[in-house]
Amino acid sequence: MSLLHQEDREYLEELDDAARGEELTKGSSHVVIAAIIAGLVVSAAIAIYVIAGQQPPFATGQITAVWAHPQHTETSGLDASGAPMPKEVVDQVMVFTTVRLHNQTDHPIYLGNVTTNVTMDDGVHSSYAANKGDYDRVFIAYPGLPVPHLAPISALDTTIGPGQTVEGTFFSAFMMTQKQWDARKKLDYTFYFRYLAPLTLAPAPHLVITEQ
Numbered sequence: 001m002s003l004l005h006q007e008d009r010e011y012l013e014e015l016d017d018a019a020r021g022e023e024l025t026k027g028s029s030h031v032v033i034a035a036i037i038a039g040l041v042v043s044a045a046i047a048i049y050v051i052a053g054q055q056p057p058f059a060t061g062q063i064t065a066v067w068a069h070p071q072h073t074e075t076s077g078l079d080a081s082g083a084p085m086p087k088e089v090v091d092q093v094m095v096f097t098t099v100r101l102h103n104q105t106d107h108p109i110y111l112g113n114v115t116t117n118v119t120m121d122d123g124v125h126s127s128y129a130a131n132k133g134d135y136d137r138v139f140i141a142y143p144g145l146p147v148p149h150l151a152p153i154s155a156l157d158t159t160i161g162p163g164q165t166v167e168g169t170f171f172s173a174f175m176m177t178q179k180q181w182d183a184r185k186k187l188d189y190t191f192y193f194r195y196l197a198p199l200t201l202a203p204a205p206h207l208v209i210t211e212q
Contacts (some may be wrong), residue, residue, distance in 0.1 A: 017182045051162065058105050059160070059195055063203045064167070065098040067210045091177045094138070094148035095127075096147050097189065099201065100167040103160040110194040114155040116172035119186035126190075127172035129155035135171055146212040 073090045095116050100139040103109050114129040138147050153168025160166050164211070174181065187209070188202035203209065 028197060052072065056104055057199075059103055059109060059191075059193070059199055061099055061101045061191065061199060061201045063097060063197060063201050063207065065169075065210075066187070066203055066207065067212055068181060069094045069096070069145065069147055069212045071142070071169040072177075084103055091175070093172070093174045093176055093181045094147075094171055096169055096171045098150060098167065098169045099153065099189070099191075101160060102165040102193070103162060106162045108162065109160050109196060111154075111158040111160065111191060112194045114170060114172075115190045115192075116174075117186075117188050117190060118174060118181075118184050120180070120184055124201065125174060125176075127174050129170040129172050133157045135169070140169065163199040172212065 059111060070091070070093050070130065073092075074087055097116065101111070115126040117124050117126045119125075132152045135152040136149075139145055150169040151167075153166060153170055155170045158168075186202075188200055191199040191201065193199065
C-alpha cells in the first residue's frame with residue numbers, strides 16, 4: 001500500500017468519525033428539544049388544572065325538606081261492566097323534595113332535568129322528577145295526600161338568572177314497598193343543567209325525612 005493511499009484512508013476515517021459525531025449530536029439535541037416541549041406541555045396542563053380548580057362552582061344548592069309517602073293501591077277485582085278480573089296491587093313511594101338553587105355566575109343557567117337517586121343493596125335506583133304540571137295534578141289525584149302542597153319548581157325547564165336564587169318543590173316516584181324504601185342506604189339528587197356539569201346534592205345529615 002502506498003503512502004498516499006494510507007493517508008487517504010486515514011483522512012476518510014476521520015471524516016466518518018466526524019460525521020458520526022455530528023449525527024450523535026443532532027440526535028441528542030432532538031431529545032433535549034422533545035424533553036423541553038414535553039415539560040412545557042405538562043406545565044401548561046398543571047396551570048390549567050390549578051386555575052380551573054380555583055374557580056367557584058357555577059351553582060350551589062341545598063335540600064331543605066323531604067317528604068316520603070308510601071302508597072299502596074289495590075284494584076277492586078271488577079272491570080267496568082262489573083265482571084270479575086284479577087286484582088292488581090301497586091306499591092310505590094312518592095318522594096317530595098324542596099330545593100334551593102343559587103346561580104353563582106354572571107349569566108343565566110338552565111335546569112333541564114332532575115333525578116332522585118336511592119341507593120339500595122342491589123345498586124342505585126333513579127327516578128326522574130315530574131314536571132310542574134304533574135306535581136300539581138298529583139294533589140288532585142290523591143286529595144288526602146298528607147304532604148304540604150308547596151310552590152313547585154319546574155325540574156324540566158327552569159331558568160336561573162345571574163346571582164338569582166330559586167326555591168321550589170318537585171316529586172319523584174319509586175315502584176317499591178315501604179319496607180324496601182326504609183332499607184335504603186343513601187338518598188341524593190342530580191340536577192342536570194344545559195351545557196354544564198351535573199350538580200349532585202344530598203340532604204344534610206341533620207335533615208329529617210318526613211314519612212307520611
